Amino acid sequence: MKKLFFLFSLIFIISCSNVAVTGRNQLMLVEESQLIVSSEEQYKSFLKEYPPLDNRNSKLVKEVGKNISIAVEQYFKDENQEGILQGYNWEFNLVDGKDINAWCMPGGKVAFYTGILPITKDELGIAVVMGHEIAHAVARHGSERLSHQMIVETGANLLNYSLSNMGGSISSDIALQAYGVGTNLGILSYSRKHELEADRLGIIFMAMAGYDPREAIEFWKRMAMSSEGGENEFFSTHPSNNHRIEDIEKYLPEAMKYYNK
Ligand SMILES: [Zn+2]
Numbered sequence: 268m269k270k271l272f273f274l275f276s277l278i279f280i281i282s283c284s285n286v287a288v289t290g291r292n293q294l295m296l297v298e299e300s301q302l303i304v305s306s307e308e309q310y311k312s313f314l315k316e317y318p319p320l321d322n323r324n325s326k327l328v329k330e331v332g333k334n335i336s337i338a339v340e341q342y343f344k345d346e347n348q349e350g351i352l353q354g355y356n357w358e359f360n361l362v363d364g365k366d367i368n369a370w371c372m373p374g375g376k377v378a379f380y381t382g383i384l385p386i387t388k389d390e391l392g393i394a395v396v397m398g399h400e401i402a403h404a405v406a407r408h409g410s411e412r413l414s415h416q417m418i419v420e421t422g423a424n425l426l427n428y429s430l431s432n433m434g435g436s437i438s439s440d441i442a443l444q445a446y447g448v449g450t451n452l453g454i455l456s457y458s459r460k461h462e463l464e465a466d467r468l469g470i471i472f473m474a475m476a477g478y479d480p481r482e483a484i485e486f487w488k489r490m491a492m493s494s495e496g497g498e499n500e501f502f503s504t505h506p507s508n509n510h511r512i513e514d515i516e517k518y519l520p521e522a523m524k525y526y527n528k
Contacts, residue, residue, distance in 0.1 A: 293411045302410050302442075303354040303374035309443065310358070310376035317362035320381070325361035328379045331393045331476075332359030336375065338475035339401055351405055359397075367493065367501040369396050370447040371404040378448075383501060386489050394478035395486040398469030399505070403447070406468060408461045413445040447504040456506045466511070467518045474526035481523075483515050 319325065336357045343351050357375040364380035371377045377400060379393070387393045403409065447457070457465070470480035487507065494502040 293407060297410060297414060299373060299407060299410055300354055302413070305442065306372035306374045306376055306446070307356075309448075310372055310374075310378075313378065313448065314360065314362070317364060317378070317380075319360035320363055322361075324381070324384060327390055328361045328377075328393060328397075329359045331390060331397050331478075332357065332377055334476040334478075335394065335397045335401060335472050338472050339405060342472065342475060343405075367499050368447070368504070369400050369501065370504075371400040372446045372448075373404055373407070373409055375401070375404065377401070386493050386501075387486065388489070391478055391482040392486050392489075394473045394476065395469070395483045398471075398473035398476075398478075399465045399483075400447075400469075401472060402465040402468035403457065403461065406461075406464050408457060408465065409442075409446040412457070412461075413442055456504055459506065459508065462505055462507070462511070463514060465505075466515050467521070470515065470518060470522040471525050474522045475528075477526075480519060480526055484512055484519075487511055487515065 340349075340352060343349050352375075355375040357377070359377045359379075361379045361381065365382045366380050367382045367386060369377070369379045369383050377397070379387075379396070383396065387396055466483065470483050473483070474480040490499075490502060491507060493499060
């Protein structure tokens with residue numbers, strides 16, 4: 268009976284949304300507004316574990332985040348899609364962590380780890396990562412991955428994920444993995460398709476904020492070099508391939524139009 272209820276709930280809640288820019292269809296088993304509410308809680312508890320830093324670099328992260336978030340808001344306003352950012356309450360923090368990592372949860376909660384700073388190098392590099400991570404969030408890749416993961420991982424345990432339970436708080440490791448936070452369960456990678464979308468949107472956002480999008484190529488070259496030596500969480504969650512730089516080059520003219528405006 269419970270199972271039946273779950274299936275019915277699923278049918279009612281499944282929605283197909285489209286990714287801005289690319290127009291691709293997405294599978295969505297959970298409402299974005301629910302994810303935003305639970306992200307607020309997850310972000311708070313993350314910051315308890317990783318207290319936000321207050322120094323020159325953290326100010327830089329906040330400043331770049333602010334600039335890019337303004338650009339993102341303008342972008343969706345121009346596209347008449349302001350609804351995409353409904354419930355967003357931006358927050359940008361740098362935390363002390365050796366992992367090469369950064370992420371943005373649904374709702375605009377961003378974290379950079381100090382481990383990524385040697386690769387971002389300066390404000391421009393931070394802007395590349397900021398644009399990319401925010402793009403994953405506003406294109407709802409985390410939500411989409413969570414939806415797919417719910418189907419893949421739950422199997423017979425579908426009931427554990429009954430949507431009534433998910434209402435207020437999705438605290439599962441799966442949700443954290445879906446946003447790239449990384450958990451002890453391992454790391455879930457964004458798909459190549461998601462990476463392409465985040466690269467494409469990310470360089471538009473950074474360009475609109477006044478950052479030269481050509482820096483994305485330099486950043487990804489540095490990232491590739493840094494991962495040659497071994498563990499690199501960012502590279503694991505954001506898999507690359509030989510075509511990444513070619514793909515970014517292909518999208519650069521589109522982003523440059525926003526940069527030169
Ligand atoms: Zn990515």
